[in-house]
Amino acid sequence: MIRSLSIIFLLFSTAAFADTPKRVVSVGGALTETVYALGAGELLVGSDTTSYYPEAAANSPKVGYQRALSAEGILSLSPDLVIMTDEAGPPPVLAQLNSAGVNMLTLNAGRSLEDVKQNIDVIAKALD
DSSP states (O other): OHHHHHHHHHHHHHGGGOSOOSSEEEOSHHHHHHHHHTTOGGGEEEEOTTOOOSHHHHTSOBOEETTEEOHHHHHTTOOSEEEEETTOOOHHHHHHHHHTTOOEEEEOOOOSHHHHHHHHHHHHHHTO
8 A cells, every 4th residue: 555655646746747857866875876877967967975876976066965955055056956765864863854845756765676666767767
């Protein structure tokens, strides 16, 4: 039941990004690698400290560790979209980003092969 609700949420959440984002912040090394693997690395304006591959990701502006993000760091990059997992935080920072009107796409952390496949599909759709 929870898995079904997660899938519905993820599919519904991509509808909020009808326009292709032009400035993306990625939080989580696996998500950042996925963005690059999908050929959308040029959209990334920042990433978290766990994002060190490929080399372009390692050299991108950092917004903190995925569980200790900085709202100021993210907001300073003026992202159209922040892609993160359900492990991102802390909650007060996520609330600040939400209050500031930042579009956030929260995915499962990729604990299974099915989660990873689903994340790739959702990211591909969100980034067109």
